[in-house]
Amino acid sequence: MIDSKPPAFTNLNDYAKEDVGAKVLFATDDFFAICDNMLLRTEPEFIADKYTEYGKLMDGWETRRKRVEGHDWCIIRLATICTIKGLLIDTAYFIGNYAPKYSIQAAVLRPEDEAIIPKRNASIGTGATEDDFKQINKLRSDGWEEIVPLTVLQPGNEVTRRNYQKVLSDEAWTHIRINIFPDGGIARLSVFGEAMPPVPPPDQLIDLISMLNGGKLLGFSNGQFSSPKNLIKPEKSQSMADGWETARRLDRPKVITAYDNGTITSPGEEYAVFKLGFTGRVKKICADTTQFKGNYPDTIRFEGVNLGNKEWEDSQDIPWKTILGPVKLSANREHWFDSDTDAINHVRVIIAPDGGMSRVRMYGFVESNEIM
Template sequence: MHAPEEGKLRVAFTELIDLAAENVGGQALLASDEFFAGKENLLKPGRGIFIPGKFTENGKWMDGWESRRKRVPGHDWCILKLGMPGVIRGVDIDTNHFLGNFPEYASVDALAVEGEPTPEALAAATWTPILPQLKLQGGTRNLFPIASDQRWTHLRLNIFPDGGVARFRVHGEVRPDFERLSRADGTVDLAAAENGGTVMACNDAFFGPKDNLILPGRAANMGEGWETRRKRVLPGFDWIVVKLAVPGTVQRVEVDTAYFKGNFPDTCSIEGCSLREPVVDFANAHDIAWTELLPRTKLQADHRHYFESELAAKGPFTHVRLKIYPDGGVSRLRVHGRPA
């Protein structure tokens, strides 16, 4: 399950959203030791960087979580709160830049708890092992599938006996409070990742990952949107398909091109469909009956576009497809509606 080159990694679960990422609300709450480098680095974007010659008063500066060398029996651990509770399909324990100081082994435990327990209460809780103690390699992404269908809210990363981990990714499927969504009196964002929306597929995500389109909040920069490469064969368009959290009728749509100025799409359109059976390959699913939701419409740079009266149909839909002409970047897509 290991590969030294990130570009060659094609493991299915890595296509799923990172439930623990800092930008979706994930938090590193408590660690047994963080002498050389802080636990909060585990959930930051990217794979971590290395700066030769940069030191702190405790030693070499490292972009990750690193504990001191253990001189007594035991192991180190870090407790993390998922930004979006859900079912975990796999973890990525990335030891990038940690070569002579990576842990020899790691394991993962999980916990499902409501409310906001203190870190100390979490440390004393009874945890469920979801990944046994397995051997790690240094300077690479260590990818491990998880065979658990339970919804979890917190994880504990255990390293044996000590050392450094650059990043910890928790790929899975969001499991929100569906009863709350069903009881909603007003509209809810049916596409939002935190509500259970899922990006199923897109034809291109060269510059910006597909999941960025439905993340919480507005993007902080251009790199936090979905962006395709420049299209050299025209005419044509790029597309992305989002499965709604629950089937619903659409009342209002927002297309946000924040920070996209010389590379925003010229126009866009949106379609919806209602599917009873799951579709594996949207790129080749030619028999789907798509209904026009938003006709092809002119877009502006760095602008929040709201569409309500322009909507040609309201559903109910299970999926929506955003089409951008001919290419470019979109920061966020919001699909406000009512659960059917």
């Protein structure tokens, strides 16, 4: 479907980005532009006069015009096992060369299944060889579960480029197969869902808030420049765009003053609420302001609560309990703190008065009653 307003499922984590661990394992053809470009988080670009020895340079996946039987397809390993609630197929700048139709299949693969896939050579001007096809056919991916049937795509003009697709399935998957019919280009792919990792043993220290362990953003006060959803990505951020940055509060005083402890007296604060992947006891907390040098928050505090099986709602009177802070922050560095919380499954991250940070880590142990 085509919609000017992103659907609600786009608030979920995107498990088809290379910076969180997704990877292209196989593609039938990479002639004009390699399939791996679809997993980039950057916005697609178009350089009008840029060509390669194979043709026009495009920022996405573009196959050659098919002159043999069949259609093009690829296999992608998602960042972790997850349910899929919706997709975005972005055809930006692919106007006379976009893939006119697509479908998506999904499967759960074991390491020995993945070992069947031939080693990938991701470079333009190439395509799968006859031997590659003989090998990949052993995987029988054409028989995987179809989660998106044959669906029409729209061209990459600004008003039609974002092709959203809701997925009605509660199954968890590790790999997807994207079929395009018969050939053409796609700029970017997003797969929105919820991680469904196995419950770790009780003595294993894990990042309870990480998106790979099932952590997810539920709500926030301000995300003017970038969403707090970025805070729970597994890798270090590469720029300020890959973090959480709020607008400057308009109620800040004309002249900034400070208390004796060095924190500033500016009023106001901003917050983000997360559900942890597992109910657990937090032992270590990291507040990372890397990349934020002139716009980091003055202080941060963390609140936690165990809501059991209840769903968080912003309108509820939640009995939040402070588990850390407020503590003063500084620019462009990781801040590590010891912690010893009760069992919690929701966290509220509160910065004052505003600003930006790149990551939050909350290492702890899963509560024993979640271990089956």
